[in-house]
C-alpha cells in the first residue's frame with residue numbers, strides 16, 4: 001500500500017527548480033532571503049486577508065492546502081464486494097485502488113500466489129510518482145500564476161522569495177518543460193516494464 005503525498009525531496013527539488021539551481025543541495029540558502037517572520041511547520045496565521053500555513057517547508061495559503069488535499073469522492077459501499085466502507089483503512093485504499101481495504105488485501109494475496117505481486121507493486125510506485133508529479137506541477141503553476149507573494153519558509157523561519165526577479169512566463173515554461181521531462185521518464189519506465 002502506498003501513501004500519496006509530497007515528499008520532502010519533491011518540495012526541495014521544486015524549490016531549487018524555481019530558484020534556478022537544479023543541482024543545489026538542500027538546506028543551502030540562496031536567492032532572495034530575508035528574515036521576515038518566525039513561522040514553523042504547521043503554524044497557521046493571518047496575513048493581509050489570507051490565512052497562511054507552512055506545510056512541507058512551503059509557506060502557502062490555507063486554500064492552497066485544500067487544493068492539494070482535494071478529496072476524492074467515495075461511495076458508501078465498496079464497488080468490489082458491496083460492503084460498507086467505514087473502516088479507517090478503507091478511505092486511503094479507495095483513493096488508490098477504488099475498493100475497500102479487505103478487497104485490496106485479498107487482491108494482493110492472490111497476486112502473491114500467482115507470483116505477480118512484485119510487478120504490481122512496481123507498477124503502483126510508478127503510477128504514484130505520476131500523481132505526485134502531476135499534482136506538484138499544477139500546484140507550482142498555480143503558485144506562479146496567482147501567488148507571487150508566496151515563498152518558501154525554511155525550518156528556522158527564514159522566508160525565501162522565489163518569484164521575485166523572474167518573470168512569470170519564464171517560470172511557467174520552466175515548470176512545464178521540467179515536468180514534461182519527468183513524466184516522459186516515468187512513461188518510459190512503464191513501457192519498459194510492460195515490454196519485459
Ligand SMILES: [Zn+2]
Nearest residue numbers: 078081100103
Ligand atoms: Zn470490498
